[in-house]
Amino acid sequence: MNIEEYSSQDATGLAALVAAGEVTADELAALATDGINAVNEHINAVASGPFDAPLDYAQDGTFAGVPFVIKDLVCHAEGVPTRMGTRMLADGMTPPSDTHLMERFRAAGLATLAASTTPEFGYSANTEALVYGSTRNPWDTTRSPGGSSGGSGALVAAGAVPMAHANDGGGSIRIPAAVNGLVGLKPSRGRVPLGPDVDGNALSGMAIEFAVTRSVRDAAALLDEAAVNYPGDRFIIAPPERPWAQEVGADPGRLRIAVHTEAWSGTSVDPEVAAAVEQVARTLEEAGHHVEWATPTFEWEPFLEATAKAWAAFLAESVAGIEAMTGRTAGPDNLEATTWACVQYGRDLSVLEMAAANATFNSISREVGRFFESHDVLLTPTTNHPAMRLGYLDANADLDALGWTRRIFEAFSFTPLFNTTGTPAVSLPLAESGEGLPIGVQVAGPMCSESMLLRLASQLESALPWAERRPRVHVTKV
Numbered sequence: 441m442n443i444e445e446y447s448s449q450d451a452t453g454l455a456a457l458v459a460a461g462e463v464t465a466d467e468l469a470a471l472a473t474d475g476i477n478a479v480n481e482h483i484n485a486v487a488s489g490p491f492d493a494p495l496d497y498a499q500d501g502t503f504a505g506v507p508f509v510i511k512d513l514v515c516h517a518e519g520v521p522t523r524m525g526t527r528m529l530a531d532g533m534t535p536p537s538d539t540h541l542m543e544r545f546r547a548a549g550l551a552t553l554a555a556s557t558t559p560e561f562g563y564s565a566n567t568e569a570l571v572y573g574s575t576r577n578p579w580d581t582t583r584s585p586g587g588s589s590g591g592s593g594a595l596v597a598a599g600a601v602p603m604a605h606a607n608d609g610g611g612s613i614r615i616p617a618a619v620n621g622l623v624g625l626k627p628s629r630g631r632v633p634l635g636p637d638v639d640g641n642a643l644s645g646m647a648i649e650f651a652v653t654r655s656v657r658d659a660a661a662l663l664d665e666a667a668v669n670y671p672g673d674r675f676i677i678a679p680p681e682r683p684w685a686q687e688v689g690a691d692p693g694r695l696r697i698a699v700h701t702e703a704w705s706g707t708s709v710d711p712e713v714a715a716a717v718e719q720v721a722r723t724l725e726e727a728g729h730h731v732e733w734a735t736p737t738f739e740w741e742p743f744l745e746a747t748a749k750a751w752a753a754f755l756a757e758s759v760a761g762i763e764a765m766t767g768r769t770a771g772p773d774n775l776e777a778t779t780w781a782c783v784q785y786g787r788d789l790s791v792l793e794m795a796a797a798n799a800t801f802n803s804i805s806r807e808v809g810r811f812f813e814s815h816d817v818l819l820t821p822t823t824n825h826p827a828m829r830l831g832y833l834d835a836n837a838d839l840d841a842l843g844w845t846r847r848i849f850e851a852f853s854f855t856p857l858f859n860t861t862g863t864p865a866v867s868l869p870l871a872e873s874g875e876g877l878p879i880g881v882q883v884a885g886p887m888c889s890e891s892m893l894l895r896l897a898s899q900l901e902s903a904l905p906w907a908e909r910r911p912r913v914h915v916t917k918v
Contacts, residue, residue, distance in 0.1 A: 446471045447599035447915050450655040450907075451506045451662070454602060455549070458505045465505025465551060469494050472507030472553055472601055475915035479598040482913045483576045485567075485591040487512035487523060488532070489554025495520070501549020502665055508550035509604040511592050513558040514634070515541045515649060525558040525569040525588075527774045528762050540633035540670050541649050545605065548665035556591030556604060559835060560779045561758055563751055563844075565615050565852045566833035567591055570776060574830055577619060578913035579877055583827035586616035593620040593652050599915035603653040603662065609643045609754075610747070610848070611822075611855025613650055614867035618822035618880020621869040621909055622652045623897070625659045628888050629862030630675025632666045640674035644750040644798060646859035655907070656897045659866070660684040663890065678888045692895035695816040697724055698734035703824055703853035705740050710825040716871035716879045717821050723903050724819070724896075735818070736811035738804045738857075746797035747856060748782075748845035749789055755779060756786030776835040778844040785841035805861045812863075812886035817896060820854045822867040822880035854882055864890050866897055869906045878909075 441463045449457070457463045473490045480486045489509075495517055498504065516522045516539055521532025538546070545552065557572045567575040567590025575590045577583040578598040585594040589606030593616030596604050606613040608626045617624025630640050632649045650666065653659045663684045669676050699721045701714040725731040759770045759779075772780050811818070828851065839847060849856055858865040865884035873879055883900075885893050910916070 441467055441471065443471055443475060443915050447475070449602065451503055451602040451653065451658045452655070454506045455503045468505055468507055469551055469553065475600040476554055476595065478918045479578065479595070479600050479913055479915055482581060482918060483578050483594045483598060484573055485557055485575045485585070485594040487555040487557045487572055487591060488521065491553055494551035494553050495546070497546045497551055498549050501547055502661060504549030505551055506549065507601045508545065508552045509554045509556050509592055509595055509601050510542065510545070510552055511558055511589050511605045511607060512555040513562050513588065514607050515539050515605055517542050517552065520555065522555070523571055525560040525562070525571060527571050528759070528768055528770060533765065539637060540635045541666060544633070544666045544668055548662065556595055558589065558591060559587045560776050561755055562588035562607065562609060562612060563755060563779065563782065564588060564833050564835055565611060565848050568830065568835070576830065577827045578911035579621065580827065581913060582829060584619065584830050584832065586619040586827070588612040589616045589652060593617060593622060596652050596654060597621055597911050598913050603651050603658050606650060606652045608648045608859065609646050610859050611852050613652060614822050614855050614865060614880065614882060615852055617652050617867040617869070619827035619878060621878030621906060621911070622654060623656055623659050623869070624652050624867040625650055625663070626858065626865050627663060627667065627890055628677060628864045630673070630677040631890070633668060633670050633673060635670055635673060643754045644801065645862055646750060648859065656894060656901045657685065657688045660688050660894050680891050684890060684894055687891050687894040688898045690895045692892065692899055695729045695896065696814070697729050697731045697817045697819055698815040699731060699819045700733065700735035701821060704738070704857065705850045705853040707824060707850045707853060709821060712873045713821045713823070713825060713879055717819060717881055720870050720881050720900065720904070721819060723900070727899060727903065734815060736808045738807055742800050743804060744845060744849060745842065746800040747849065748842045749793060749797040751845060752782040752786035752841045753789055753794060755782045759783050778835045778837060778839055781839065782841040782844065801860045808857065808861045808863065809886070816885065816892065818884045820882045820884070822854060822882040823852055825851070826873045826877035826879055858884050863887050864893055866893050868897055868900055870900060870904045
């Protein structure tokens with residue numbers, strides 16, 4: 441197998457070739473290692489690695505031998521240093537054991553070869569942490585790969601690995617998927633394990649773990665492997681009626697699809713992005729779905745303020761944990777300016793202020809729940825604009841916690857709602873801008889609707905295929 445053949449396959453395809461004896465896992469690891477090294481010179485997406493050999497994995501797993509990357513945040517592997525995007529951890533903290541999700545990735549047979557970059561503690565829709573330097577978008581290296589899973593998104597888009605771990609506290613799976621031309625599924629709250637270090641209520645319940653992939657079938661098959669409950673999990677939710685992999689290609693039926701292209705923040709949406717969503721809506725109508733313009737309604741400013749409080753509290757808690765583990769004191773010398781501003785704000789929040797934030801989240805979640813009683817799906821842009829220029833989200837800007845939160849979500853207004861509600865949403869790379877940049881379209885549904893979303897995503901993948909598109913920086917070109 442050569443690099444062209446390797447990068448033309450998704451993870452499911454590579455796993456089938458390994459199982460058939462047409463390629464060995466060692467050959468795949470060598471190709472992936474070479475590919476990671478080659479593209480990383482241009483996109484700077486690797487936090488650590490490639491490792492001398494893949495981390496141990498189950499030889500009989502569904503994806504046995506398929507190259508993989510984990511994000512340097514939350515999910516971690518025994519003995520592999522993690523820095524979480526912060527200088528506070530210097531050369532990294534070495535965990536003594538796997539997280540539950542890492543156990544699932546190993547059990548699935550994924551051959552982990554590296555860790556990918558993240559912004560500091562994941563609080564940005566860009567990936568330019570000082571500890572790593574700027575990660576760049578392979579479609580245009582003057583632009584951002586999104587965040588916070590920008591390193592994973594860039595490596596998958598560049599063909600180095602077929603899929604990679606990602607997590608999402610406000611859009612951090614879906615935003616990198618959108619601007620890198622990938623599939624980014626954020627599952628329902630409680631679907632994928634966060635433990636044992638944190639529970640399902642981390643980040644006020646907004647934090648979700650999963651991956652970015654090149655194909656819908658990979659997202660479905662990986663969800664079958666990752667969605668396992670562990671003793672002590674805070675949330676155990678309804679399982680699917682059948683494996684998610686079986687939903688790919690299945691008839692979604694006639695769905696009631698709502699379409700909305702105006703940002704809930706009131707900020708601008710690129711006309712090409714809005715036009716892409718409208719084209720997808722027409723495609724769905726032609727496929728027999730009922731399509732209408734509709735949206736849940738909520739007040740943006742209280743939502744933004746509650747989001748700022750939740751993130752500030754999370755960052756203050758995270759920093760306190762690092763201080764306790766390392767003996768280092770947090771401050772502007774080892775934290776980026778906006779992180780430090782959020783930490784200081786989070787330290788001063790009262791119980792009553794957090795209760796008010798959670799009450800806001802509850803009110804909004806109830807409104808969205810009512811909306812999905814009369815609509816099966818909500819179709820929106822994933823991001824307000826195609827990939828933005830590097831530096832737009834400068835984490836060292838002179839902004840307070842609310843100002844930084846506003847800067848992020850006024851530019852990325854469509855994703856955070858579904859972290860608040862805990863409901864699933866997927867970004868699909870269904871269009872391109874006039875400059876050739878990917879445009880992601882978000883499809884969201886009610887709680888536990890992953891099966892429906894995967895059926896619809898598969899229908900759209902067939903109608904508006906994207907598999908042949910390749911960025912300027914790609915393993916076949918460098």
